[in-house]
Amino acid sequence: MDVLPPPLPEPALDDIRLEDVFGALNEPLRLGVVRKLLLESPDTGRPCGWFGIARPKSTLTHHFRILREAGVTRQRQYGLERRSEVRIADLDIRFPGLLDLVRLWQPAT
Numbered sequence: 001m002d003v004l005p006p007p008l009p010e011p012a013l014d015d016i017r018l019e020d021v022f023g024a025l026n027e028p029l030r031l032g033v034v035r036k037l038l039l040e041s042p043d044t045g046r047p048c049g050w051f052g053i054a055r056p057k058s059t060l061t062h063h064f065r066i067l068r069e070a071g072v073t074r075q076r077q078y079g080l081e082r083r084s085e086v087r088i089a090d091l092d093i094r095f096p097g098l099l100d101l102v103r104l105w106q107p108a109t
Helices: 018-025 028-040 057-070 088-094 098-104
Strands: 073-078 081-086
Touching (some): 018 028, 018 057, 028 057, 028 098, 057 073, 057 081, 088 098
Antiparallel strands (some): 073 081
16 A cells, blocks of 8 residues: 655645635646646646646746645655645535636637
């Protein structure tokens, strides 16, 4: 049986605030990250390199931290690698229907 590393600091379910979630999802890169996780990897945490985003590592670290601190994603440290996953069950309990909207969102072309 594999033991998961503990998640990095994140808000408890009751402390996830809608304005923080909206603030995190307001940036198209972050919204795209969450959508990609929901559509392509809902059950598996992924490292930032998996997303194929051509930005400096420090910029990506910032965006992933914003998502985690807002309660949208959970991150776990595996050695030198951090993997992110959407807190699907928590967000479905806290804000029913929100993730359906994210799944349906179409990025501007």
